[in-house]
Amino acid sequence: MNLNPVIWPLLLPLLSAIVLLLVGKLPKVQRGINLLSGTLLVVFSLNAMQFALSNDPQAYALGNWPAPFGIILVLDQLSALMLVITSLLAIAALWFAIRQNSDRLGANFHVLWQLQLFGLNGAFLTGDLFNLFVFFEVLLLASYGLLLHGGGRRKTKAGLHYVALNLLGSTLFLFAVGALYGTLGTLNMADLAQKIAVIPEQNQALVASAGLLLLVVFAIKAAMFPLYLWLPQAYANTTAPVAALFAIMTKVGIYAIIRVHGMLFGEGAGELAGLHFSWLLWLGLATLLFAAFGALAAASLRQLVAYLVVASVATLLVAIGINQPESMPATLFYLIHSTFIAGGLFLLADYIRQGRPQHADKLLPDFAMPRIALIGSVFLFGSIAISGMPPLSGFFGKLLILRSALQHPDFWWILTTILSTSLLIIIALVRAGSVIFYQTLPQEKCHTRDGTAICANPSINMLGCGSIVGLLSIGVILTLFAQPIFSLTESISQQLADNKRYQQQVLQLQPKDNPHKTLHWEGIQ
Amino acid sequence: MEVLLALSIGVMTASGVFLILRPRTFAVVLGLTLLAYAVNLFLFAMGRLQIGLPAVIDAQQSGYTDPLPQALVLTAIVIAFGMTAFLIVLAIKARSELGNDHVDGLHLAADEEEQRHHPR
Known part of the structure; x- marks a missing residue:
């Protein structure tokens, strides 16, 4: 079987989440499917790792639109490493949740779990800045549900802070994305990097401020000073398996800084390098x-x-x-x-x-x-x-x-x-x-209370x-x-x-030929 | 038009920031909503302001407006809408569970009671 290593680590959790939602009335089946899907995800991630180690970064054009117009997924060794870490941590935490019955504390634990993995893997694989925003939202929405799983006042209070702060972060992310698009006219990370290298001087300050705004957003995710105050409350009050899975959530911020800032403001960025x-x-x-x-x-x-x-x-x-x-x-x-x-x-x-x-x-x-x-x-x-x-x-x-x-x-x-x-x-x-x-x-x-x-x-x-x-x-x-x-x-x-x-690798990706359909762009022009 | 748009984005952002810093959850929700409106307008403006031009390819047209920011805004609106709905439900839950609508609001009397019986 020849599975595409780029798209399957993303499709598997999404499809599993849908199936898990459909069998919501059968908790035992849900557990089985979630464990099976989690194990398969480990296999797919290891497969992706093996592929990435022996190849150049591999791009995948969603909808067959070529970069920089369409959304591109990219698998390189760093993405593959993050996929492997996530899937191993997730299967361990899931096993603990099931054996300890903490998945029965509230509804839809398994669905949210798979959606969380979908969001995480998407954030690790995407090569497009706006798509990164979308996957951040997917993983955040699932994490809101998981954080509140089981209920209780302390979780509600910590959850309220977490949700409000991350909503603010999302807004800042959009401001930064908008400013980058307004000055550079693209959102594909590879294309952005090439445009930043030859940016005219009057736009430098604007791009630098957008880049630092992105750093604030990722700093909220990674819990950097002075934006770390939400984390101790949120992690200390949630259920144990969720807290264990969230050990990867702060690393998403780290990954985003390495990927986005390393790419956009790396060595080739001219005046803005190393911002x-x-x-x-x-x-x-x-x-x-x-x-x-x-x-x-x-x-x-x-x-x-x-x-x-x-x-x-x-x-x-x-x-x-x-x-x-x-x-x-x-x-x-x-x-x-x-x-x-x-x-x-x-x-x-x-x-x-x-x-x-x-x-x-x-x-x-x-x-x-x-x-x-x-x-x-x-x-x-x-x-x-x-x-x-x-x-x-x-x-x-x-x-x-x-x-x-x-x-x-x-x-x-x-x-x-x-x-x-x-x-x-x-x-x-x-x-x-x-x-x-x-x-x-x-x-x-030892004293007694209520007779015991x-x-x-x-x-x-x-x-x-x-x-x-x-x-x-x-x-x-x-x-x-x-x-x-x-x-x-x-x-x-x-x-x-x-x-x-x-x-x-990203920008030279050729769209695949579609044998069923030919586009006649000439006719429109 | 540019001045009007810039002013409205600025005023909405400023009001949003002010409201987020208020102590009640309702004001915070409103503040986040206003910020989301501001950022949607901002994204829209990043495709440059054009009047009477289509975004979709049309044989009769000579110029186009940038369709990408419109797609981005559409996505951002849907996401902000869903997230705000979630936050409102969470704020109502917090109001009923914590006994008040303060953003830091643990109901102290109830908490001490819980502490005595079910120490955590």
């Missing part, structure tokens, strides 16, 4: 600082993990901002690591929440939870991975980023901030771990623990296979740096 790097570097460092303070001040474990997500995004922003030859492979390596580990920690935090009778995942002393040694060890493992201590993958990711920072003129600031915030994050994690696992209340303090002892038989539903093992084991896999994976990210970065090749 975004200093903003990313300094605001990224500020984000890192505030995320570390937030982690220290977090009141609950899930809030702490949410701040760790902000910190990992901040590290990625700094790494992009460093803009040295070695920094892009390091960025991608850290991106793979931080997405999976953060997802795994969100799932683990759900076990801890279930097991503590009095304070759930709040960082207050509570009665001992069952299987405390096992869960504590897994927490220790995850903490080592995410804080960047040896021997797990976070250490290699940070080491590579710091090594590339040495070539930057401001390396002193970068190294100081990254290392000192790492220390703060370790302190925050140690404090959380010692409160949760060591400061247990003695059983004598509050600490009687606390239990943890351990089903779905395979997801946590799978996600956290990425930390080991990335360490053991650090060399092949780093050469993979190096190959991705080389292809990314070769903007010209990408533009050529």
Whole structure:
């Protein structure tokens, strides 16, 4: 079977979402279809990866309209990497949701799940700026539904902030798109890059402001300072599998910055080249600082993990901002690591929440939870991975980023901030771990409420623990296979740096002949 | 015409920004709607202002207006419409669940009650 690697990762979730909607009355069938579709998506994504590794960027003309007039999908190695990360994270989180029954908390969980994947994959594959906006809206609308899944006042409050802020972001996106179209007359990213390279001087300021406006939009998605305040509330209050899936959502912002700004304001952009790097570097460092303070001040474990997500995004922003030859492979390596580990920690935090009778995942002393040694060890493992201590993958990711920072003129600031915030994050994690696992209340303090002892038989539903093992084991896999994976990210970065090749592939795409129909343009003219 | 259009986009954006910064959800929803109107007009203007020219190919015509911004505006209107509808439903849900329509509105008394019985 010869499946087109570009279009199928997009069609599969869309078709599955439609089918899932039709079988809405049969929850068991829905679970089966969603799992099947999720597994198939992993296969398709790996297929796309394999294809992208051995080929140039592959363009696909939707509706057979040639670029730059029609909408183009482009599969290159970076897109393929994002597809693989998304599909693996999604299948792990979905397995956890099904085993823990959290998909039954509200209606249409599975439909929204597939639509979310559709939006994510679309955003990773599109080669058109306006189409990127449309896929952002698809993934956002699905994420609104997933965020509120299960209901509850805290979710409603966090959801309201999330929706309002993202609506504002969408409006800004449209302003930026409009300004770019008004000055350059195209929205195809490859074509935009070529037009920006030869832009007349009086239009430079306009294009630069549109580019920075786009940076604001992507910064909202990626939770960059000062636009990160929505994230901790939203992620800490939603259901665990959704929070785990959302570990990829902030990376969409990172991907969009690498793709759009790297393409439009990369080396070939003349006067406007490198417009975004200093903003990313300094605001990224500020984000890192505030995320570390937030982690220290977090009141609950899930809030702490949410701040760790902000910190990992901040590290990625700094790494992009460093803009040295070695920094892009390091960025991608850290991106793979931080997405999976953060997802795994969100799932683990759900076990801890279930097991503590009095304070759930709040960082207050509570009665001992069952299987405390096992869960504590897994927490220790995850903490080592995410804080960047040896021997797990976070250490290699940070080491590579710091090594590339040495070539930057401001390396002193970068190294100081990254290392000192790492220390703060370790302190925050140690404090959380010692409160949760060591400061247990003695059983004598157990009092009764409504006739039952509050600490009687606390239990943890351990089903779905395979997801946590799978996600956290990425930390080991990335360490053991650090060399092949780093050469993979190096190959991705080389292809990314070769903007010209990408533009050529997109703009020289010939429409396919349609044997059933011939267009007679001459007759109209 | 240019001045009128520019002024209306500017006034709508300014009012939208002002309303978004208000503390009640209803004002925020109105502000986002106004901003969406402003951006739709802005997108439309980016195809340059033309009068009496068709966007679709026609054998009798010599000039055309740019059809792409019109397609973009159409898409943007539909998306903004759907999102606003969602936000309104969410705001109503927040009003009933939180007990007030403040954007930061947790109903404190009810929350403390929940805290006592079902600590989370």
